Amino acid sequence: MKKHNYSAGPCILPQKVFKEAAQGILDYQDSGLSIMEISHRSTAFVEVMEEARSLSLELLGLKDKGYTALFLQGGASMQFLMTAYNLLNKKAAYLNTGTWSSKAIKEARLFGEVIEVASSKEKNFNYIPKDYQIPGDIDYFHCTSNNTIFGTQMKDFPEVDAPVVCDMSSDIFSRELDFSKFDLIYAGAQKNMGPAGTTLVVVKKDILGKVEREIPSMLNYKVHIEKDSMFNTPAVYAVYVSLLTLRWIKKNGGIKAMEKRNAEKADLLYKEIDRNPLFKGFAEVEDRSAMNATFNLTDESKKEAFDKLWKDAGINGLNGHRSVGGYRASMYNALDLESVKVLVKTMQQLEQQS
Template structure:
């Protein structure tokens, strides 16, 4: 039986994508070769890469606006380094809203001065900072759109005269926003776009080439643009599955329709948490609650054993919170069906009926 997968990452993929990918593993497009062994230089895979990059720009509304889409190795963690190496001349500003933002700040400090202009660390990253000053003379302002571990999310992004950079690893393609307000977006695929192994970068070409340092070829975005994401052998299978997932999003009506479904799922789950006196949300500021990663805990840990037994019996997977936070985390990414969220809500009510 297929489990209801609430894992934070690698996260759930659409069933259709898994079915298509499983066929391609056996025989891709009647080539007599598996997608796992096909040459990345073959016309078949070049077409996959071109389609994936084009769809990424199309679904974010960035086509024809001076942006390039790249599929790269190294996850968001490598992008913490590459962003600073390519863009940070003297100083940059960062908003610290959690573990991954903190790691991005740490890496950027190897390349210049980092100004932490706002932080929610004082309250264990349970809110999004809103009132802060953005200094002049910075190379860029960096934010993390969705806090995967703690469960917060930017609903409105800061306005800055400097280039705006965003880590969207856990909520890209999940909501209809103005993606053109960002000059560079990066996102690990393994939460909302595909399996682990590739990272999407959407970069406005006009922000590149402005630092005085020499950049090693592999770390240089302009090299990857020139080589069309083929500087070295790409993660063929991960890019292929990402292409399938982007096609799936488009077929469902695009990002705006996906957002409607995600909003329904999030509303259902948060309502259940707030109305069930056995549970409490980790995020009290309703406006800051993530639509992707819902974090909550039991009011009384004496119910833990019973609840987790009910969860297991329901076939629910990946509900445990991050090890640094504890409690529970329901990651309700694009591919998670509404029925899975309803099942979780019913299981929470089942606990209440038993206590």
């Protein structure tokens, strides 16, 4: 039976990528060696890294605009620390929209004053704050574009007279934005880009080198840039699979096509959530995520019946995060519309049984 993978991350990737990646494990480019055993200093892998970095910038529309792309380790959680280490001199402003924003704030407070300009915590992060004021004397502003756990997504970004840092871990490459408005973007690969193990960092080079503290080499963006993202042994396989996924995105129409694909999926599922009296959405309508739809049953006594229906239909990873409960359908780039149709059908079957 075909599986319909709604896991929040590690998550679904294109079948074409899985096939190419599997071949690369067995024999990379007819070399007689696996991609996992060739030297990371070899010409073969250096070309992988360089193409992945270049293609990331190309897809985001940031080539030749003063940016560089890095593939680092430690996940987005390491970036909570690295962004502050490299950018926070005295004061930074953070928008708190969920668990990951809260963790980023905690790390940043180790390095200077952090102003929480707004928070949606009082409603369990089911909306994106609006009309907040950002101080003018900050080193940078930090936000999280999409909140995987709570199913909210920023539709607009504030105009800030300071560098803008954005955690785009769960919606990178999923929708068109003016990415030049951001000075530093970071994203764990395991949502829309590849397997767990590497993190994409896209940074405008001229914002670096302005803090007074000494930065350890492994946490210093400038060191990684100078070494072409190869200061230490990179996560070779994770970078390789990320490259295959980036190629797939480009071949299938780039970010514009991904956005159209994702809008169709989200519209279909949210229409059913709003139509079906047995379900209710968790996030405020205007802030709903196209990547992660969170919803609950209106009658918890039907949980056992619904769980059986979606599991029997081959659906995987639909349970919601413990912070929200209910269900979470993660609809990343590689998820097909057909999978959403299967989920909608199970929701309608539950209604018919009632």
